[in-house]
Amino acid sequence: MAEGLAGAGSDLVVVGREIETLTPVAEQIAAETGRNVLPIQADVSNLTEIDALVAQTVETFGRLDVLVNNAGVNIRNPALEFTEADWDFVTDVNLKGAFFLAKACGNVMQRQKSGKVINTLSLTSAIGLPTSIAYTAAKGGLLQLTKLLAVEWAEHNIQVNGIAPGFIRTEMTAPAREDNRNRWILNRTPADRWGEPEDLAGLTIFFASNASDFVTGQMVFVDGGFMAGSDWRRQS
Template sequence: MTDTNHYAAVGGKEYQKLFGIDGKVVCITGSSRGLGKALASCFGRLGGNIVLSSHNIKELTEAEAELEGQGTNVTAIRADVRSHDDCKALVRGTVDRFGQIDVMICNAGTDIIKPAHSYEEPEWDEIVDTNLRGYYYCAKFAAQAMLDQGGGSIIMTSSVASSLGIPGLAVYAASKGGVNQLTRTMAVEWADKGIRVNAVAPGFINNFMDGVHPNLDTPYQRRAMELTPMRRRGNLPEYFGPYIFLASPAASFVTGEILYVDGGYAAS
């Protein structure tokens, strides 16, 4: 816990520790590519001990080698977040490797864009099991470890679609709305146990879950830009600060919050 009186008295160099990540153990799901991989690289460069996780062994191995190349203390653990046992093993493996888990970033996600009336049952299961069930599993097991060690930070990757109606995202939006409520409820349950639970809700971002950049000159994409007051997508480095803040001592009195990082989309 951050002692604000201590910082006020010492000043200067001590204030730099407010956003300190050095030495923290950070586990990130969905981190073999995209936002998760970018966050892993960022936290690693700040001195964090990083656990990468994905169901894709090839991508996971490549990401691990890349982070090792930048000097990060990193290990990769293959896990499918839809599996209760895989999530349990992920947290156990993190603690076995580094002795603790300070930050769990639940980031693995998937989406299928189509009209609400046309989803098939397997598509619903794939999206909800990945985006909601997997978040619960990882947060649950991370919290069990954090309760034993006296606290930690859990950060969910939500979405602006969690609270706004965006055509074509019915199931994705439902899953992310669930993530918001999961975040708030767990935050209240564990607030007095030293565990903070928050979410970052991106708007439209230059990060595509299938790894392929789509044609941005479509009615869907143009509408997204029109509804974003900054008139552009967010770039990956613009998301580092919000996650670092929520993971750091600077956010010691912040829990149960949904932090929108969306170029003003939710405010418009």
């Protein structure tokens, strides 16, 4: 998603909890695209760090046009085994952090009279999948937050939308590719493959651009047809 935005002409701030991970990513994108890419270490579950992140962004670039709310964590356990600590860890990043980062960026965007907020949603924003109770609650809440902010901020020319990935090949989904869930996912996905991170770039660019100025409060699935249905002829 970051590579897509930079390739479309955006300067970037890339954010994460480990600067050792961020720095080479920023350097690679800058070298490939010629854009300014600033890595900032921050934990979005920490409100103080959110405020510092936004302040540094505006100080460096003079404005803030697009927020991609993509930080996410998950803990998998049956609902009856979920602890309070597990619940707080997942929802503090996926829902609380997403809201307060959007709020901090929204303050800047309102002064500019323009902005784009892109929330990373999930299949679980719409359906239930086992062993992800806190993640499901957070992503369902983030969908409603997307709609609410779209309504409240429309008068400030800020569009708020959500991208709901299907099963994407990332480090977080690696365990599912190594057990019996892999066959179920492929059988259930008409495209008959896992998504790749690059599959999310096009929609990200659309939501970040003027092409989406009359699109707000929407969730779009990027899922290879998962939510459309499944083909019984391919079931094993």
